[in-house]
Amino acid sequence: MRDSADLKKAGLKATLPRLKILTILEGAKERHMSAEDVYKALLDSGEEVGLATVYRVLTQFETAGLVIRHNFEGGRAVFELNQGHHHDHMVCVECGKVFEFYDPAIEARQRKVAETNGFVMEEHSLYIYGTCDGLKKSGVCSKKTRSSTLV
Amino acid sequence: MRDSADLKKAGLKATLPRLKILTILEGAKERHMSAEDVYKALLDSGEEVGLATVYRVLTQFETAGLVIRHNFEGGRAVFELNQGHHHDHMVCVECGKVFEFYDPAIEARQRKVAETNGFVMEEHSLYIYGTCDGLKKSGVCSKKTRSSTLV
DNA sequence: TCCAAAATGAGAATAGTTATCGTTGGCTTG
């Protein structure tokens, strides 16, 4: 559970809007939210926070390492709390759900490729797009209209 | 060298704007161009093509499999001619240059991960962001202001 | 050559995001 101490540690004042946004990110059922999603969640819980502030704070959180920004297909950025352990993503193009995975072999090969080419890797992103058919059978994929949810 | 035959094979009329755009994509020094880049290149070579047409045609080319669209960090889409052989990308955050690579082991592991999780993979994208220090020594990295070129 | 259908170009419209600026609030000092 993050609180004002985490904000101060990140060099940010512990203001009300920042704490509220942090709370939303922690309590959300979907770990990956767009700025708009966070804004709507705030409104739904009766909080008065401007959209501009949401964008501003999310960017500050990203800079501070508290959240990670993703640019999935579609041009809309999504954010997730940085839980410390790196992982990659599989995005279902049918239902828009995002699944996380970690593969040591892939990580190792990426470092190898960068090194071999004299490239100093700062970060990397790997997204697998497809349909969660197998998962769908178990009720996970709710089959919304394609690309309506995927951002 | 692509020509009107390739367009017809893709189910597209061989119109002048389409041929011009194809020519630009083939002749460009940078294989990865944004719609704006293509538009400017057309103007520079004295061609009269509207920006809307560039966007429209690039999307049609993508659908037809002639080009591949990438969403690098920064929210701007870039396009490259589809040369048939799949590859991933390393993007230099200093000079904006894009390097391509192909690693069979990574490809195999990705398929494995998708399969293991009951996920039917349609496509995937792997981007490594960093600095081409080693390459820079050999004069490849021109060290422009950071992120001005990277899109 | 003629025509219908498809494509184009100019500009309006949209979506997502960032910048501006007067007001508010957190926090330190007295």
Place this chain on the structure above:
DNA sequence: CAAGCCAACGATAACTATTCTCATTTTGGA
């Protein structure tokens, strides 16, 4: 505990990338 400074906020304007609209022009076949 009050005062004040500066960072942060909220509303909204501005911006960037992209798509849509629609009147005009091309393309490719009859």
